Amino acid sequence: MTTLADPVPGGRPGDVERATALSGELSGRGVHGVVLSYVDTAGVCRVKTIPTAKLASAAAWGVGMSPVFDTFLANDSIVATDVLGSPDGDLRLYPDLDQLVVLAGQPGWAWAPVDRITQEGERHPGCGRTVLRRIVAEAAEHGLSFKAAIEIEWAVGQGAVEGGEFVPATTGPAYSATRQVELSACTADLLAAFAAQGVEVEQLHPEYAAGQFEISVGALDPVAAADRSVLVRQTIRAVAARHGYVVSFAPAVFAQGVGNGGHLHLSVWRDGVNLHSGGDGRHGMTAEAESFAAGILHRLPALTAVTAPSPASYLRLKPSQWAGVFTAWGRETREAAVRIVTGTAGLREQAANLEVKPVDLAANPYLALACVIAAGLDGMSSGTPLPEEITGDPARLDPADAAARGVRRLPTSLPEAVEEFRKDERLRAALGPVLADAVIAVRQGESEAVAGLDDERVAAAYRWKY
Ligand code: GLU
Numbered sequence: 001m002t003t004l005a006d007p008v009p010g011g012r013p014g015d016v017e018r019a020t021a022l023s024g025e026l027s028g029r030g031v032h033g034v035v036l037s038y039v040d041t042a043g044v045c046r047v048k049t050i051p052t053a054k055l056a057s058a059a060a061w062g063v064g065m066s067p068v069f070d071t072f073l074a075n076d077s078i079v080a081t082d083v084l085g086s087p088d089g090d091l092r093l094y095p096d097l098d099q100l101v102v103l104a105g106q107p108g109w110a111w112a113p114v115d116r117i118t119q120e121g122e123r124h125p126g127c128g129r130t131v132l133r134r135i136v137a138e139a140a141e142h143g144l145s146f147k148a149a150i151e152i153e154w155a156v157g158q159g160a161v162e163g164g165e166f167v168p169a170t171t172g173p174a175y176s177a178t179r180q181v182e183l184s185a186c187t188a189d190l191l192a193a194f195a196a197q198g199v200e201v202e203q204l205h206p207e208y209a210a211g212q213f214e215i216s217v218g219a220l221d222p223v224a225a226a227d228r229s230v231l232v233r234q235t236i237r238a239v240a241a242r243h244g245y246v247v248s249f250a251p252a253v254f255a256q257g258v259g260n261g262g263h264l265h266l267s268v269w270r271d272g273v274n275l276h277s278g279g280d281g282r283h284g285m286t287a288e289a290e291s292f293a294a295g296i297l298h299r300l301p302a303l304t305a306v307t308a309p310s311p312a313s314y315l316r317l318k319p320s321q322w323a324g325v326f327t328a329w330g331r332e333t334r335e336a337a338v339r340i341v342t343g344t345a346g347l348r349e350q351a352a353n354l355e356v357k358p359v360d361l362a363a364n365p366y367l368a369l370a371c372v373i374a375a376g377l378d379g380m381s382s383g384t385p386l387p388e389e390i391t392g393d394p395a396r397l398d399p400a401d402a403a404a405r406g407v408r409r410l411p412t413s414l415p416e417a418v419e420e421f422r423k424d425e426r427l428r429a430a431l432g433p434v435l436a437d438a439v440i441a442v443r444q445g446e447s448e449a450v451a452g453l454d455d456e457r458v459a460a461a462y463r464w465k466y
């Protein structure tokens with residue numbers, strides 16, 4: 001369980017002693033430096049690194065970094081809001097020692113996610129990790145907790161191809177043994193790295209698109225799940241590089257075809273009991289779990305501004321590609337935006353959860369989880385009714401039938417998603433005004449950055465960014 005306490009100048013009780021001991025231990029294991037990592041509003045993971053000997057100082061006083069990164073775009077240009085985007089000011093990055101791991105794919109390095117606080121020791125309103133932790137902490141006061149996991153899909157390409165083109169590193173068919181054999185050495189190293197890093201892997205398999213693979217990892221509390229998604233990608237990239245490959249986590253490696261998803265699995269628990277199982281509702285859901293799912297479904301058009309935040313996200317969000325582009329839910333329905341996963345008989349109390357599909361890996365995982373959880377909790381507190389379930393592909397529904405069932409197509413462009421987000425006061429409040437404004441400004445900046453580009457160029461612009 002991730003600590004729910006914010007960092008404080010001088011360190012939380014015990015932090016400095018722990019960091020001092022850790023830095024000695026890390027040095028003994030040949031670790032020279034620690035990567036301090038967070039994800040910006042655009043979804044790019046930004047880092048600072050420190051020598052291992054500075055870990056105790058970082059735990060006490062943080063490491064400086066400008067708040068300007070909150071309004072960076074994926075192409076590294078900067079937009080501004082009323083309070084962010086100025087060259088003024090500084091923040092302190094505080095490593096979360098609970099999540100520090102030695103990176104098996106990058107000998108000599110350890111990694112830790114950070115919280116960002118001001119030089120005055122206050123929460124930085126632009127820190128997505130802090131926002132998510134606050135939402136989880138408030139829910140905990142009402143006896144609620146969550147388990148979350150983010151699936152990761154990525155495409156493996158041949159290294160250093162001229163012009164930033166993607167040339168798949170495999171030729172075998174989707175899900176095939178051929179493809180598994182082709183990348184056997186690399187994926188074995190990957191599994192070894194995850195085992196060494198204490199990352200519980202559920203499965204790793206060749207996926208549908210050219211050179212595509214997928215990994216699922218065990219569920220954790222939401223902050224740790226978001227951290228893990230960052231760590232898993234860092235590890236995949238590093239191990240692939242050692243084998244001479246490049247990897248793309250972009251929503252759309254090409255304009256056409258199946259993209260890379262980052263499906264989000266989530267369950268809500270009350271006093272240690274899974275609300276998605278053993279209830280009187282549909283598929284064993286309790287009334288609260290139904291309303292939690294309904295709250296997410298209801299807000300999905302606005303949520304896409306956070307879960308599918310890149311212009312390239314809308315190249316992926318197409319019907320009949322398992323990306324879930326209609327406001328519909330169904331049990332194990334892979335075209336529904338909200339898929340109800342009951343788990344296998346015998347495992348349901350532990351395993352039942354819901355999956356949100358219109359999420360990709362351009363999304364800042366902290367913001368995505370914060371907003372999806374806020375939407376679900378809002379559904380729960382207002383008793384939002386869950387509409388009728390769908391089966392099959394909602395793209396095939398007769399339009400009048402779809403309208404009668406409330407099945408809507410999700411936004412088909414980033415500006416459309418931003419308009420929905422702008423209207424959604426609940427989601428904006430969940431992020432707080434500073435971060436909500438940053439989301440809007442950054443999305444507008446991304447849209448302007450690709451104005452006039454055709455789809456293939458949009459895909460190329462973001463292919464290597466996330
Ligand atoms: N690649 C699909 C997506 O973009 C998901 C495939 C799957 O269900 O694993 O969401």
Ligand code: MG
Nearest residue numbers: 153207214261
């Ligand atoms: Mg998949």
